Amino acid sequence: MAAEPGTENERTTGAATGGADGVDWLELAESVLEAYEKMEIPLRRYGLLVLAPAAMLFAFSVVGLVVLPFGLVVRLPLVLLGTVLFGAALVYPKLLVEQERIALERQINLIVTHMTVLSQTNIDRVEVFRTLAQEEEYGALAEEMGRIVQLVDAWNQSLDEACQRRARQVPSKPLSDFLDRMAYSLNAGQELGDFLLGEQEAMTQAYVTVYEGTLDNLEVMKDLYLSMILSMVFALVNAVVLPMLTGVDAATTVAAVLVVFVLVQAGFYYVIRTMSPYDPVWYQAGDHRTRDDWLLLGTVAGAGVLAALLLLGGAVMWFLGGSLGRFAADLPLPLKAAIPVTPLVIPGIVVRRMEEDIKDVDEEFPTFIRALGSSESAKQATTTAVLETLREKDFGELSSHIEGLYTRLSMRLDTGHSWYLFAAESRSYLVQKFSEMYNLGRQMGGEPKLLGELISRNMNEVLQLREQRRQATVTLIGVIYGITAAASFTMFIGLEVTVELAEISSEMNLDATGFGAQLLYAGVYDVPAIEYLLTLIVLFNAALSSLMIRQVDGGHKANAYFHFVLLLWLGALLGVATRSVAGALL
Structure with missing residues (x-):
């Protein structure tokens, strides 16, 4: 019986990585049925509240494929939406089991x-x-x-x-x-202590295997994400261009593909959020605010105020008219979306610099804690006495925090609270966890040298895994920025080509002759509305992509602001430049 969870886990891993024999759908179905048995909610209630509505929605979408008076570009996304929702309802219990497994393995x-x-x-x-x-x-x-x-x-x-x-x-x-x-x-x-000491290497290797397996799965998801987004971009271009030939309302088709595009990206964000290893960089102290916390809070608030002022200033310029009003009104729509959110890049830059300091602290902490434990054992001295010597050594960014810890302990402040402030000021999640372990072990009579070596060895393993995660994040960032550039270029050049075709049709006055009426349907285009929808796609892409990057990176939430602004500006500038160059050439 004890091996059964392992069998289930191996099935999941095989399905995720796509083994040589492919997915065994029978085993997958069996694992889903087992997940239904483990649900806390009764099966009958789940069927009535979730499965039945999802099945009805799927049935309505299939019927709509046949009877709705819209074009195929609109009806197919509706069927796809119904299929996705029904499939999600079917496998949701399996996802719950997977979430529990991931929650147990992540720490x-x-x-x-x-x-x-x-x-x-x-x-x-x-x-x-x-x-x-x-x-x-x-x-x-x-x-x-x-x-x-x-x-x-x-x-x-x-x-x-x-x-x-x-x-x-x-x-x-x-x-x-x-x-x-x-x-x-x-x-x-x-003895429990002897068993656990012997298990350190085995459990560390098990954690490394799980962590690296998660990173491998993220690589698979990155390739799948690239394929799906390119498919969505192809669908968007068709939604822009095909109404010229079919006569279907172009804004409706673009809006339908927009909904599917956002749902696909939201689904990938959810999957990446579920699959990403839980390894936060920051430690957020609940009841203590450091100077850096106040700096970051003030920066975020200031960026929000600046963004609001830019938005309000643009509205006032447009309302008052004049040369400034004409300038604001004549700005391309993508730039109107990008300019107000630009100040959000400031807290993103501040957070990135802070995270570099946290990285330096993490790299120095294993050396410090090992030296502290060895010195305490060798000298048979207190932590305060040993810190008096260690604080004179160079531990990089950690040195100032060691000085603060020594000052508090030498003033005979509470030991636990002194270590708590040491971790809070370092802002590092790993430093907080491992320093808490060391202090607790010392207070309960543990051997300092053993504790220091144990903590140092385990933290070094985590730092090595973080380096692999950093490399995976850099790869994902490159893919996302590349997709954003390609998508923006493709969408807006499709729009400009369509606009030029409509103008050619109007200049040639084909409709008046009765010949062109069946060839080009220029009247189905509302260009400002389509440009607005394409700008929304650029905006949603920047928001969801920045959240994906932040989730894989494991950094502070404000880190997403940095990539959100850059991705939005990249999409907006490419869109404007593409329309300008294509318009000049065509």
Whole structure:
């Protein structure tokens, strides 16, 4: 039974990566049916509230394909929308199981390291699980630790029996194997601390495998995203050009493809958000604001005010008229969308510089914590005494934070609060987690040298994985910017070609002769409306693409502002330049 979650996980991985034999649809269907059995909501209720409405919508879309009086360019996206919604309703329980699996695996390295640190102290082994169950940051893993404690406390099971029982039920293979090995070792009489020390390398490799597998899946999604967006761009060009030959209202066809385009990008954003490894860069202290926090908050607020002033100023210029009003009115529509949001690039630049500092802090912390632990063990001295020497060494961006930690500890402030402020001022999520582990382990009597080496080794592994993630992010950024440029060029040159054809038709007065009426339908075009819809596509593309980049990058939310502004300006400038050059040439 314990191997079943692993089998399910392997099926999922095979489907995601597309093995040599392709997707086994029978196994996929079986895994979906198993997911239905694990749902918290009753199957009958799910069928009535979700499956039945989705099936009716799909049926209506198929009927609409036959009876609606619109062109095929409009009816096909409606069927596609109904199909996507019905398919999503069918596989949603499977997605829930996958989300639970991902939630259990995304911080497994941190919780095992935390567990190992606690096991080296003087507390009872059940208290180790109880302490971890209270760590809300671990999310699903903390809940799993809580279930094990509940089995021990409420059902009077031994710790090894509780671990073995949960190993059969968790959907994550690495966690299932870990709990199974722990149950066997504890039942054989091995100490929890000895078992966890021996498991460090195995669990680190399991985490590395999961992390790298996630990055590989993101590479697959990147290629699929490229193909789908190019297909959507092709559909948009057809929606712009074909009404000239078919007589269908052009604005309606473009609007229909716009809806599908946004839904496709939103779907990819959701998938990428689900698949991306959980490895945040920033640590957001709940009740403490540092100087950098206030700087960032002020920058975001100031950028918002500037954006509002630019928007208001443009509206006032247009309302008052005159030369300024004519200038504002004559600006190309894509530029009118890009100019007001330009100030948002300022907080994006500030965040990127801060993240460079966080990266430097993360790189220096393993050396610092290892030196701190070794010195405390060798000198048999307090942390304050050792920091008095270490603060004189060069730890780059970390040095100022070490100085602040030493100052607080030498003033005999609360040790826990001093380490908390140390992590908050560093702004690093990894520094916060690992420094908290070290301080807690020292307070409970752990060996400082062992703690320092353990934390340093695990953090170095995470930093190596982050470098791989950074490279994957750079590749994704290149793909997104390239797609944005290609899409903007293709859409607006299609629009300009269509406008020129309409003008040629009007100049030749083919409709009056009765010959051209069946060849070119220039009257179906509302060019300002179509340009407005294409500008909306550029805007939505910039917004959703910037969110994708931020999700894969793992940085601060304000990081999305930077790419949003650049992508919007790239699409707007290319659109304006394309129409200008094409108009001059044609």
